[in-house]
Amino acid sequence: MAIITLTTDFGEKDYFAGAIKGAIYSELPNIEIVDISHTVSPFNILEAAYIIQNAYSSFPKGTIHVIGIDSELNQENKHIAMKLDDHYFICANNGIMSMICSEIAPEKIVEINIHDKIQTSFPVLDVFVKVACHIARGGTLEVIGKTINEIKPIKNILPYVNDEKNQIMGKIIYVDNYGNVVTNIKKSFFETIQKGRAFEIYARNYKFNTIYKKYSDIVNFEIPEGKRNDEGKGLVVFNSGNFLEIAVYKSNSATVGSASSLMGLGLMDTVSVKFINE
Incomplete structure (x- = not known):
């Protein structure tokens, strides 16, 4: 069974991180969940990008990384799932992945399109968890999204x-x-x-x-x-x-x-x- 990691700015006070774990366990009782960090500064995409870039490669190939930073869905902030370096990443297309992608080319990127079936104000819980569990069961990215070739960059990310x-x-x-x-x-x-x-x-x-x-x-x-x-x-x-x-x-x-x-x-x-x- 795959590992699912969580990186968010939800902090430790609120119920958000616990609810996400509970939802994953409800679908996959034997899954292993690892907290990378829940204390990313609120909405700090650059900070999250640095943390995930330096943490992900310590995990086994096939690990699924859920990143909940600035993840509210809108016309300028779509959701993506990506396979890169034999790892999977689920996050908003807001630049978080651009630091890793500047060094390693993604194998596949899809824009998640299951939202029509899910009305939510908490997409990390209701969308990202569904996608992570789908991948953990062996599902393909094409089932949950349409293939895209580019992601949103972060400005000033490179010297x-x-x-x-x-x-x-x-x-x-x-x-x-x-x-x-x-x-x-x-x-x-x-x-x-x-x-x-x-x-x-x-x-x-x-x-x-x-x-x-x-x-x-x-x-x-x-x-x-x-x-x-x-x-x-x-x-x-x-x-x-x-x-x-x-x-x-x-x-x-x-x-x-x-x-x-x-x-x-x-x-x-x-x-x-x-x-x-x-």
Whole structure:
């Protein structure tokens, strides 16, 4: 039996996530349901895209991913089901899948057309669950929708190169639970442009010229533990998803602060990388 994952902005207070699980179990009692996140910021498509891109590949092939972000059906916000990288995704056609699709081409996309039989103000429960259970039973995408070839993009999802200034221009696309800020600059793109050159990374009034392999590389372990002053230091790493991330070592909003709070960095702020020609 397949796995169904849930990624939503429904939070933990309301009944929405529980109702979805109950509806799935009512149709498929032996299914396995995994919560990826229910605390995506409300209607934050870019945040959801980052989360699902970095989570889905850890699941077995054939997993079905239900994404409930900005899913109300209207003439500008249709519903889609997609097969990509041997996984299935069910969501609104609002740009959520464009981050993954920028790197991996979908095998098939359909625009879901079962709505005529279902009148609902809660499409994740009444439509997405039906589609997920259909796929889990071995059903094909063609049965629940018409094939389409393109999906709606998210603007500014990819960094670009400013040749005149010899730099990469990127944006902050995610702020994690520690207040670390994640850019849309991936390691592979960075290294392709870098070509071994030295660099300077700029975010507001802050400048960095080192990318660490891991957070604790900023610590000088030759100094006795009680005499170090490492907590609260800013640093740059490529995180586990291989995105360029600006962090604060052992950040804590209640004590030392975070990259977001201390540096004043937020979603869609610009981060640039200037390369130095020798």
